[in-house]
Amino acid sequence: QSALTQPASVSGSPGQSITISCTGTSSDVGAYNYVSWYQHHPGKAPKLMIYDVTNRPSGVSNRFSGSKSGNTASLTISGLQAEDEADYYCSSYTRRFTWVFGGGTKLTVL
Amino acid sequence: QVQLVQSGAEVKKPGASLMVSCKASGYTFTSYYMHWVRQAPGQGLEWMGRINPSGAGTNYAEKFQGRITLTRDSSTSTDYMELSSLRSEDTAFYYCARDGHNYNFDYWGQGTLVTVSS
Numbered sequence: 219q220s221a222l223t224q225p226a227s228v229s230g231s232p233g234q235s236i237t238i239s240c241t242g243t244s245s246d247v248g249a250y251n252y253v254s255w256y257q258h259h260p261g262k263a264p265k266l267m268i269y270d271v272t273n274r275p276s277g278v279s280n281r282f283s284g285s286k287s288g289n290t291a292s293l294t295i296s297g298l299q300a301e302d303e304a305d306y307y308c309s310s311y312t313r314r315f316t317w318v319f320g321g322g323t324k325l326t327v328l
Numbered sequence: 329q330v331q332l333v334q335s336g337a338e339v340k341k342p343g344a345s346l347m348v349s350c351k352a353s354g355y356t357f358t359s360y361y362m363h364w365v366r367q368a369p370g371q372g373l374e375w376m377g378r379i380n381p382s383g384a385g386t387n388y389a390e391k392f393q394g395r396i397t398l399t400r401d402s403s404t405s406t407d408y409m410e411l412s413s414l415r416s417e418d419t420a421f422y423y424c425a426r427d428g429h430n431y432n433f434d435y436w437g438q439g440t441l442v443t444v445s446s
Contacts, residue, residue: 221372254432256373263423263436264373270430307373311431315387317363322372 222247222308222320229326235296238323240308241289246318248289252311255284255293258322259304267306268293295325303327330354332424332437339443340414348440350407350424357405358382361427364398364409367439368420378427379407414444 223241230236240247240255247253255268266275268284271291281296291310295302308320335349350362364376377388379398386398397410407424421439428434 221374250431252431254430256433258373263438264425264433265436266428266432266434269428269432269434273430275434309373309375309432314390316389317375317378317431319365319373319375 220318222310222318224306224308224320224323226321227324227326229328230295230298231328232298232300234298235294236298236325237295238293238306238308238325240291240293240310240320242291242310242318243289245314246310246312247286247291249313250311251286253284253286253291254309255282256307256309257302257304258307264307298327300327330426330435332426332435334422334424334437334440337441337443339445342415342444342446344414344444345410345412346414346418346442347408347410348422348424348442350409350437352405352407352426355426357400358402360429362398362400362407363425363427363433364396365423365425365433365436366420367423368417371420376409376422416444418442419444 251271253271256264258264271286272284283294306323331353333351363378383400395412400407423439424437425433426435
């Protein structure tokens with residue numbers, strides 16, 4: 219199972235919006251609406267930010283939103299803040315009853 | 329509140345086996361699946377496998393088939409991940425992560441650093 223494809227890095231200034239893409243196949247991202255996104259600060263446990271493509275867990279800012287079209291899912295962060303600087307990973311359930319992660323995207327807030 | 333507390337860092341020799349534990353609290357242990365995920369230095373997250381609530385069923389990533397065993401002890405609300413035939417490429421942080429009933433990982437352990445070196 220190959221990892222989902224994410225850009226290695228994205229950047230934006232405070233207050234701007236950025237979007238991180240996550241491209242898979244018809245066997246994972248395109249097969250189900252079971253894409254989730256995680257924020258990972260080095261040395262800490264990853265944090266669930268979006269599940270089922272578009273849903274935010276309780277306590278996650280509404281600046282974070284998710285979407286999907288075909289085999290590509292996206293995470294958008296609006297009103298960028300310094301605290302958003304982290305690594306972001308997408309994940310998808312697959313037709314093989316397994317899960318796969320993206321390679322991760324490093325977000326830099328300029 | 330939900331907490332997943334993992335065992336401490338380990339140093340292992342190539343060829344040895346590893347066991348990492350993950351003690352859960354703050355929820356009904358036998359109602360949730362548990363996943364294991366690892367992150368090698370400079371690499372992304374990698375899904376390793378999942379155990380079902382009763383402990384009777386597992387799914388493993390193809391990459392780890394034959395080397396990984398997930399078990400759980402409901403009496404102590406503890407999950408275990410055993411990885412055998414260790415090699416240097418298994419050096420990584422290992423995380424347990426609760427399945428949030430929606431095919432995602434809603435709570436994570438703090439991670440266990442495993443170093444494989446001769």
